[in-house]
Amino acid sequence: MAFTLPELPYSYDALEPHFDQETMEIHHSRHHQTYVNSLNAALEGSELSGLAVDEVITKLDQVPAEKRTAVRNHGGGHSNHSFFWKNLKIGTTLSGDLKAAIEKDFGSFETFQQQFEKAATTVFGSGWAWLVKKDAALKIVTTHNQDSPLMGEAVAGTSGFPIIGLDVWEHAYYLKYRNKRPDYIKAYWEVVNWDEASRRYKQSS
């Protein structure tokens, strides 16, 4: 049972002007598609190919050693990007339990924003910044390359259930923002899907 590229819940230009159409199209139809194709190739014949990708990436120790890096990179890429597309939507508002939890764990929403921006800005090279739920609290963590917090501490250096996440690989922003990653990170606040984040926060309780 092969993995497939999920359809976007919106058109490529839906996040303009913050996330440009061209980037969304290349990011989804080429980068994410490549992760899907490569993951299928790496897991061909494996029983893990019948599982959901979010489960596969928690079971990397069950992958034969010579395939493990490929499954980590491409499984991580497929999981992260599947999460990312749903994590984006214009016009949502942070409210309810998630808002209260952010204010409780960071002091204020502004403080949370500053810390998230700092984390996303200071990732060396390619990676992701995340807000995760871990041990009943919200935390900001970062991962390298296509690692996910779902992979756990031993693999990804961190853990937790992702609530929101931001891709800071250059392909995520270069066409529109060039080298100005901080501008891209600021734009993220216009497109982060707080409805989906709240749903995930409830799911994680």
Added chain:
Amino acid sequence: MSMTLLKTGALRSALRASAPTASKRAALTLTTTRGKATLPDLPYDYAALEPTINGKIMELHHSKHHQTYVTSYNTASDKMQEALHNGDVQTQIATLPLLNFHGGGHTNHSLFWENLAPKNQGGGEPPSGALAKSIDDHFGSLEKMKEKFNTALAGIQGSGWAWLVQDSQTGALQIKTYANQDPVVGQFHPVLGIDAWEHAYYLQYENRKAEYFKNIWEVINWKAADKRFT
């Protein structure tokens, strides 16, 4: 005891690795003014490597990305010097990754501009002399070396570089990949490097990185590589 620890080991070699080196081979000397790192001038115009690498990429890559490494390296270097002066070991250790990343970025890009050249300045002309012979000895032929190099480039996950390096002990050539801006230090010294970060090609090649890796050999400056080979 803490000062004795500082005189040896990781801290000093990290500082040494990111500091300008004077060496018997024609190695890179990082440009500085009054002790501060500076952005080196390109030996050619931004558009000179077209159509292989377009002028917009070269301009951003040099005047923005490389400049940022230079500025950030100077900031980290100041922070380290202050922390050393104060005997603040925790800050020294916390500053090491910044020196590695930004000092590495400055070093790598300085080497990169030198090992690229427009076709009318020798870009793409194959190596000669001792380096050419060593490539044939180690890889069978220049073409086989390029294939291996491009395979290494394609295998880089995320951001990084591939280098043709020379083992300082044995003189042997090898192809190695380094993550992020980790510089070639220690047992190996750099002969030829290619930047595989997305910013190096994305505006022109988008996700078609194999095409970039194939094309860049048209503008590789083997004369610079010859000088680095001992």
